[in-house]
Amino acid sequence: xxxxxxxxxxxxxxxxxxxxxxxxxxxxxxxxxxxxxxxxxxxxxxxxxxxxxxxxxxxxxxxxxxxxxxxxxxxxxxxxxxxxxxxxxxxxxxxxxxxxxxxxxxxxxxxxxxxxxxxxxxxxxxxxxxxxxxxxxxxxxxxxxxxxxxxxxxxxxxxxxxxxxxxxxxxxxxxxxxxxxxxxxxxxxxxxxxxxxxxxxxxxxxxxxxxxxxxxxxxxxxxxxxxxxxxxxxxxxxxxxxxxxxxxxxxxxxxxxxxxxxxxxxxxxxxxxxxxxxxxxxxxxxxxxxxxxxxxxxxxxxxxxxxxxxxxxxxxxxxxxxxxx
Ligand code: PBG
Ligand code: ZN
Numbered sequence: 001x002x003x004x005x006x007x008x009x010x011x012x013x014x015x016x017x018x019x020x021x022x023x024x025x026x027x028x029x030x031x032x033x034x035x036x037x038x039x040x041x042x043x044x045x046x047x048x049x050x051x052x053x054x055x056x057x058x059x060x061x062x063x064x065x066x067x068x069x070x071x072x073x074x075x076x077x078x079x080x081x082x083x084x085x086x087x088x089x090x091x092x093x094x095x096x097x098x099x100x101x102x103x104x105x106x107x108x109x110x111x112x113x114x115x116x117x118x119x120x121x122x123x124x125x126x127x128x129x130x131x132x133x134x135x136x137x138x139x140x141x142x143x144x145x146x147x148x149x150x151x152x153x154x155x156x157x158x159x160x161x162x163x164x165x166x167x168x169x170x171x172x173x174x175x176x177x178x179x180x181x182x183x184x185x186x187x188x189x190x191x192x193x194x195x196x197x198x199x200x201x202x203x204x205x206x207x208x209x210x211x212x213x214x215x216x217x218x219x220x221x222x223x224x225x226x227x228x229x230x231x232x233x234x235x236x237x238x239x240x241x242x243x244x245x246x247x248x249x250x251x252x253x254x255x256x257x258x259x260x261x262x263x264x265x266x267x268x269x270x271x272x273x274x275x276x277x278x279x280x281x282x283x284x285x286x287x288x289x290x291x292x293x294x295x296x297x298x299x300x301x302x303x304x305x306x307x308x309x310x311x312x313x314x315x316x317x318x319x320x321x322x323x324x325x
Contacts, residue, residue, distance in 0.1 A: 021304045023296075023324050025068030028315035029115065029269070032057055033207050034100045035077045045203035045278050049313050051077050054100045058107050067319040071113040073163060073311055074100055075208050076122055086131055087123035091149040098157040105158035115161040115190060116154040118147055118175070121210040128212050129166040129220060138219055140168050147171050148178035155184040163190040163246065167220040172240035190269060191242035194230035194256050197221035200249040203274035230256050231263070238265055247307070249273040251298060254305040261306030270307035272298060277313040296323045 008018050031049070035041070038053035052060060061072060076097040082089045089095060101114055120143065121129045126136075130143035143166065151162040162179070164171050172191050179187050197218045205211040222229055230253075234245050245260060247253050248271030260268050276298065284291025295314045302310050318324045 029071040029311040030315040043207040073115040083125040087120035090123040101157035118164040119166040144174040148174040151175045155187040161188045176241040188243040190244040191237040193234035193245040194247040196224040200275040203278045257305040267308045272312040
């Protein structure tokens with residue numbers, strides 16, 4: 001007897017019946033770049049994504065919520081004048097992120113999950129994710145109080161989830177401790193457990209104006225050649241109190257998403273990062289690929305590998321164009 005696997009592929013109804021992977025709006029986290037001045041400015045390398053002032057952010061989130069996109073990840077894009085060597089303005093009470101979080105929580109309350117990026121690179125004049133000494137060496141332990149206070153500011157404003165992306169050692173412990181001391185025991189931490197150094201974040205750095213002015217991020221972000229290192233760090237993050245784990249970039253790390261899923265550590269979030277998105281958009285513009293289909297296939301692969309949720313610039317588009325519902 002011929003084993004006919006094709007029987008279960010003969011119509012879209014039967015394919016839907018046996019489909020193993022589900023991608024829904026609830027799995028999507030939509031990223032936002034929030035600027036201090038009003039209005040919206042385009043980001044050339046991230047088509048469809050803008051930098052928005054607080055009011056425009058609230059307006060856009062309102063539309064996203066109607067589409068069923070109920071989670072956002074906010075990145076602050078402060079003016080150049082607000083940057084300094086120690087990035088201290090990341091802890092300002094009236095910084096752009098605390099303002100945006102307050103406005104979003106006032107408008108949408110618990111209907112919206114507000115996640116905030118916690119990292120110094122948008123706020124330091126040198127663009128590194130931590131403090132640096134005179135020789136340009138990153139100062140891990142001196143950075144921790146800044147990260148913790150930044151997270152506290154976001155929590156005070158009403159953020160649901162702090163997402164440290166800096167890759168300093170010990171930051172989950174530092175953030176958890178300061179949040180708890182101040183009564184924010186219910187604010188979650190989504191820790192970047194696996195974040196590889198490399199070329200995948202180019203368009204993001206343009207959008208957030210956060211490129212390092214010298215050197216690179218290889219002394220704190222991970223070596224893409226390593227897998228066990230990431231699994232070890234994920235365990236450490238859980239021990240330190242992380243509630244959820246981030247893996248990025250997503251497609252180059254499907255193996256690690258899968259291994260974390262197998263280890264059943266915590267909810268896993270994959271970040272489909274700026275270059276993963278932009279390269280599809282660019283090739284689509286050249287007419288070389290079907291960008292819509294390719295983008296959806298990216299997101300499905302990430303879910304199939306075991307990600308519970310995906311940060312993606314394609315979220316809004318995916319729902320608007322009916323790729324997912
Ligand atoms: C900041 C941060 C970066 C990204 C998320 N948080 C950039 C970086 O590490 O240089 C990248 C996201 C993307 O490329 O979409 N630490
Ligand atoms: Zn950073």
